[in-house]
Amino acid sequence: MLTLNQIKNNPEELIKKLSVRNKDFSQLIHDAIKTDNKRKEIQSSLDATLEQSNKIAKSIGQLFKEGKQAEAGKAKSEAAELKEKAKELTAKLNDAKAELQTILFEIPNIPHPSVPAGKTDADNAEIRAGGTIPKLSKKVPHWELADTYDLIDFELGNKITGAGFPVYKGKGAKLQRALIAFFLDEADKAGFTEIMPPLVINEASGFGTGQLPDKEGQMYQVTEDKLFLIPTAEVPVTNLYRDVILKEDDFPIKMTAYSSCFRREAGSYGKDVRGLNRLHQFDKVEIVQIQHPDKSYETLDEMVAYVESLVQKLELPYRIVRLCGGDLGFTSALTYDFEVYSAGQDKWLEVSSVSNFETFQANRLKLRFKKVGEKQTQPAHTLNGSALALPRIVAALLENNYTEEGIKIPEVLQKFTNFDLIN
RNA sequence: GGAGAGAUGGCAGAGUGGUCGAAUGCGGUAGUCUUGAAAACUAUUGUACUCACAAGGUACCGGGGGUUCGAAUCCCUCUCUCUCCGCCA
Numbered sequence: 280m281l282t283l284n285q286i287k288n289n290p291e292e293l294i295k296k297l298s299v300r301n302k303d304f305s306q307l308i309h310d311a312i313k314t315d316n317k318r319k320e321i322q323s324s325l326d327a328t329l330e331q332s333n334k335i336a337k338s339i340g341q342l343f344k345e346g347k348q349a350e351a352g353k354a355k356s357e358a359a360e361l362k363e364k365a366k367e368l369t370a371k372l373n374d375a376k377a378e379l380q381t382i383l384f385e386i387p388n389i390p391h392p393s394v395p396a397g398k399t400d401a402d403n404a405e406i407r408a409g410g411t412i413p414k415l416s417k418k419v420p421h422w423e424l425a426d427t428y429d430l431i432d433f434e435l436g437n438k439i440t441g442a443g444f445p446v447y448k449g450k451g452a453k454l455q456r457a458l459i460a461f462f463l464d465e466a467d468k469a470g471f472t473e474i475m476p477p478l479v480i481n482e483a484s485g486f487g488t489g490q491l492p493d494k495e496g497q498m499y500q501v502t503e504d505k506l507f508l509i510p511t512a513e514v515p516v517t518n519l520y521r522d523v524i525l526k527e528d529d530f531p532i533k534m535t536a537y538s539s540c541f542r543r544e545a546g547s548y549g550k551d552v553r554g555l556n557r558l559h560q561f562d563k564v565e566i567v568q569i570q571h572p573d574k575s576y577e578t579l580d581e582m583v584a585y586v587e588s589l590v591q592k593l594e595l596p597y598r599i600v601r602l603c604g605g606d607l608g609f610t611s612a613l614t615y616d617f618e619v620y621s622a623g624q625d626k627w628l629e630v631s632s633v634s635n636f637e638t639f640q641a642n643r644l645k646l647r648f649k650k651v652g653e654k655q656t657q658p659a660h661t662l663n664g665s666a667l668a669l670p671r672i673v674a675a676l677l678e679n680n681y682t683e684e685g686i687k688i689p690e691v692l693q694k695f696t697n698f699d700l701i702n
Numbered sequence: 703g704g705a706g707a708g709a710u711g712g713c714a715g716a717g718u719g720g721u722c723g724a725a726u727g728c729g730g731u732a733g734u735c736u737u738g739a740a741a742a743c744u745a746u747u748g749u750a751c752u753c754a755c756a757a758g759g760u761a762c763c764g765g766g767g768g769u770u771c772g773a774a775u776c777c778c779u780c781u782c783u784c785u786c787c788g789c790c791a
Contacts, residue, residue: 323752323759323760326751326759327760330758336771337721338771339720354771656749
C-alpha cells in the first residue's frame, strides 16, 4: 500500500506514473487526499478535546484530595460534556479512517520507470532469451507422455479431490522430489536461508502481502478457523518480518522456501488449464529478499540472474520479459517473468515471476529499518521470485527431452532422481 | 475435547481506579576509565499520529466493547499462550 506521504508528495506526478498501468487513478488519488485532510481535521479536534478532558480528570483527583467537593462536582459535569463530544468525534474519525483505508487498498504500487506502457502480455518487453528450441521428430504434449510413462494421473486426482489436483506416481513423483531438492540446494548455495513455513495462514498475513482484502476469492479458505491455504510461500515467509524493525546492517535478508501452493484459479478454463499448465495445487520453491531501498534493484537483477541460472542448468529454452503496465501485478513495481518453451505444445509457459515490491508490502507489513544513530524508521524493500514453480518446468522437461528411447533427464537432476531416462 | 492459569516495553518481571508510557533487572546505544578489551561507573534507550523529524498534544500495557470525571488496574467478549487430564502422528 502507498502511504499518504507518497500520495501527497506530488499527486499529479503520481497519477501520471500510475497511468502506465493503463488506468486512470486521478479520482482515487484526489479522494485519498481529501479524505486524509478530513481525517486530520477530525483527529486534531479530537486530540484537543481529549487534552482538555484529561486535564479536567486530573484536576478532579486533586480537588477530591483537597476536599473541594463542590468544585470537583462542577468539573465533573464539564468533563461529561467533553466526553460526549469526544465520543462523536471518535465515531467520525473511525469513519474517515475506514474510508481512507478502503481508498488506499485500491491504489496499486507505482510502476518503476522502466515498466513499458501496454495493455496485455503481448506488450511485455523481451529482455533476453537463451537455450535452444529442440527439433523434435514428434511433438507430444506432456499429458500424453505422463500417461504413456505412468508419471502423473490426472483422473485419479479428479477422483480424490477434483480437477487440478494431479497424482504423481513412480518416476513422476521422484522427478518432483528431485526438482525440489535441486532448487533448494541451489538456493542454499546462493546464500538463501531455508525456511519451512506453515501452509496455512491467518488473515493478518494475507493483508501483509496483499492477498487480502480483494483477492480472497483466489485462496482456499478454512472458514471455521478463519485461515487460508497459502497461494505461495511468499505469504508466510515475507510475513515472518511483519511488525519488525530491522537495523540497517541486517540487510540483505535472503530466504528460500519450498511449499505446496493452493490456488482456486476461479474463472480459468479451456486449453490453458490442460495437464500441468494450470493447477489448483502445485509445488514451488520461492526466494524472498528484504533489502535496503538503495540496493533493491541491484538485488532484483541478481535474483533474475539466479533464476536464469536455474533454467540454464535445466537446459530449457527460455526468455525473460519485463511486464508492461497492464500486466503488472497490483503490488509490484517491476516484474520480470520467465517463460520456458514447451516443445510438445509448441508454447511458451510462464515458470517464474521475479518482482520488486519496493515499500508497498513493507508499508502493510510494517516492516521497517532504522539507520544507525537515527530515530526515524523507514520502510524496507521486499522482493520475491519463483525459483522455480514445478509443474510447467516438468511439462517442458517432458516435452523437450522426449526421444524415441524415452525422456532424458537433465544432467543436474540425475543425482537427485537416480535415473537418467524415463522409459 | 474437559479443568485451571495467564497475556505489561527487545527480553525477564513489578504494578489491582488518579501522581503510570508504566518500577526494577537484563539487553542495546553513547560516554568516563583503559594501550586496547573486559569490569565498574554515568547518561540514554518503545511505536505511531499531529507537527517543522522543535516544543507541546494524542493514542497504544493481546484485540474489540463497556463502567467511570478518570482504567494497565473493574465488567463483558473474542483471540492466543501455558499447566493438568483425555485423545493422538
